[in-house]
Amino acid sequence: MKDYLPSEHRYDTMPYRRCGRSGLKLPEISLGLWHNFGHVDTFETVKDILHTAFNNGITHFDLANNYGPPPGSAEENFGKILKQSFASHRDELIISSKAGWGMWPGPYGDLGSRKYLMASLDQSLKRMGLDYVDIFYHHRPDPDTPLEESMGTLDQIVKQGKALYVGISSYSAEDTLKASKILKDLGTPCLIHQPRYNMMDRWVENGLLDVLGDEGIGCIPFSPLEQGILTDKYLQGIPEDSRAAKSTGFLQENQVTDAAIAKANKLNAIAKERNQSLAQMAVAWLLKDDRITSVLVGVSSEKQLLENLDALKNKNFSTSELEAIETILKT
Numbered sequence: 001m002k003d004y005l006p007s008e009h010r011y012d013t014m015p016y017r018r019c020g021r022s023g024l025k026l027p028e029i030s031l032g033l034w035h036n037f038g039h040v041d042t043f044e045t046v047k048d049i050l051h052t053a054f055n056n057g058i059t060h061f062d063l064a065n066n067y068g069p070p071p072g073s074a075e076e077n078f079g080k081i082l083k084q085s086f087a088s089h090r091d092e093l094i095i096s097s098k099a100g101w102g103m104w105p106g107p108y109g110d111l112g113s114r115k116y117l118m119a120s121l122d123q124s125l126k127r128m129g130l131d132y133v134d135i136f137y138h139h140r141p142d143p144d145t146p147l148e149e150s151m152g153t154l155d156q157i158v159k160q161g162k163a164l165y166v167g168i169s170s171y172s173a174e175d176t177l178k179a180s181k182i183l184k185d186l187g188t189p190c191l192i193h194q195p196r197y198n199m200m201d202r203w204v205e206n207g208l209l210d211v212l213g214d215e216g217i218g219c220i221p222f223s224p225l226e227q228g229i230l231t232d233k234y235l236q237g238i239p240e241d242s243r244a245a246k247s248t249g250f251l252q253e254n255q256v257t258d259a260a261i262a263k264a265n266k267l268n269a270i271a272k273e274r275n276q277s278l279a280q281m282a283v284a285w286l287l288k289d290d291r292i293t294s295v296l297v298g299v300s301s302e303k304q305l306l307e308n309l310d311a312l313k314n315k316n317f318s319t320s321e322l323e324a325i326e327t328i329l330k331t
């Protein structure tokens, strides 16, 4: 086995943005391990993607208890590679995990109770071979557990030294404001929110981004490429090597609709005029708002990752480009 030596130039080109009003900076592009990093995937590919990411200034890797498949296996693979390749670089990395979706049977393996969040983080730390994660998230709102309980648990996790910062994911604007106030009172401000946000899914523009800006909370959009629809992948149909074609994928064939593909083709024409791929334009489009800290992409190959990183070469949009994009998105 060859030892991995990270590139000496890894910090030469990646810009880093301050996460809300915290002291933490995140790379403009971060890497998520939801799909393509589990035991069903090829370990060498997993390793190559992570090496390429770090070589290019991606310091932030996003995980969750349930990423795989099977659930937990992305954290196991990540832990293995951390030990093999990044052991002496731990202080250069921001590693996040989450709990909130179903992870084990019974009433204590899902949602937002103190019982679940504490146990799940302990399991994640064990799978990754870590003493602490940099960011621990409550993965989704739980309508039944009082916010005080879930947020109180996040605060205690930080006070126990098991996470440096905490975040929330997919919370509404209203609940984000409530959660932020509880966390501030406890002395552990909410670092970051992880919402679904891309050109085709813009719910965050309806209040959430304003709350994040006002409260000084960072924002890291997930599924920025609409799981691949905002790339050239599906422009001519559903290829075999795609998330939509896999039985383990969360993107189902019936979600790759004719209407979405027609929009993607129109957007692709604008991207071409900008000398960008559609994926690159989709990433750059999110970064035009300075409330966005980092764009959290998923990839199945080094090639995709390198393509997406090149989005950073052109982040400027003219007014007429933005108007043309709006016209396509609103039809």
Ligand SMILES: NC(=O)c1ccc[n+]([C@@H]2O[C@H](COP(=O)([O-])OP(=O)(O)OC[C@H]3O[C@@H](n4cnc5c(N)ncnc54)[C@H](OP(=O)(O)O)[C@@H]3O)[C@@H](O)[C@H]2O)c1
Pocket (backbone or CB within 6 Å): 031, 032, 033, 034, 035, 036, 062, 063, 139, 169, 170, 194, 221, 222, 223, 224, 225, 226, 227, 228, 229, 231, 232, 233, 241, 242, 243, 244, 279, 296, 297, 298, 299, 300, 303, 304, 305, 307, 308
């Ligand atoms: N907080 C939450 O509830 C939540 C939910 C979902 C995701 N997330 C996080 O967000 C991360 C990203 O989500 P996502 O994977 O849905 O993001 P995404 O970036 O919208 O989609 C990633 C998929 O798009 C395709 N792709 C990416 N770059 C491409 C390129 N240049 N050319 C062609 N195809 C390309 C690949 O599909 P193929 O695999 O088909 O090649 C890749 O797997 C996750 O890994 C996870 O960390 C969080």
